[in-house]
Amino acid sequence: xxxxxxxxxxxxxxxxxxxxxxxxxxxxxxxxxxxxxxxxxxxxxxxxxxxxxxxxxxxxxxxxxxxxxxxxxxxxxxxxxxxxxxxxxxxxxxxxxxxxxxxxxxxxxxxx
Numbered sequence: 001x002x003x004x005x006x007x008x009x010x011x012x013x014x015x016x017x018x019x020x021x022x023x024x025x026x027x028x029x030x031x032x033x034x035x036x037x038x039x040x041x042x043x044x045x046x047x048x049x050x051x052x053x054x055x056x057x058x059x060x061x062x063x064x065x066x067x068x069x070x071x072x073x074x075x076x077x078x079x080x081x082x083x084x085x086x087x088x089x090x091x092x093x094x095x096x097x098x099x100x101x102x103x104x105x106x107x108x109x110x111x112x
Contacts, residue, residue, distance in 0.1 A: 003030045005039075005078050006085065008109040009054070014045040014098030016060035023048030024100050025056060026089045028081055029063075030073050037074075039067040039081055041088040045098055048106070062092050 005028040012024035024045045031038040042063035046056045066081060066088060086102060093100050 001032050003032075003073070003112050004028070004110070005030050005073075005112050006082060006109060008105055009107040011048075011101040011104035011106060012043075012045055012093070012098060013101075014060065014093070014096060016045055016096070016098075019047060019057075021045035021047055021060055021098070023106060024093070024098070026085070026100065028078070028085055030078070032072060035070055035072075037067070037069065037071045038065060039078075040065050041081075041085055041092065043089050043092045043096075043098070043100065045093075045096075051106075060096075062096055064088055064092055 007025060007027045009023060009025050014021040024043050027042045029040050029042060040063045044056055045060040089100060
């Protein structure tokens, strides 16, 4: 079962495949299967040409596995992961020539 523990859209800057990207969706995702739990942080840059353009393109999707072990979802563990989320997402973005503007959310956070 896959659950987006956290998801939020922000203004961002990146250039992927010669297409300017002006926003990003940042997620903390939990995947559980057969007694294993895996958490990832992902950043997906997309064009965001106007305030109604939330057409996310998957050619600029990047993720980092932050936990993978036996077990199940844990709110306590997820709280710790949320404390480090921005740092991990910034690292992902920087590795791909992008930057996330954390002070400019374009949608409210969605928490599971």
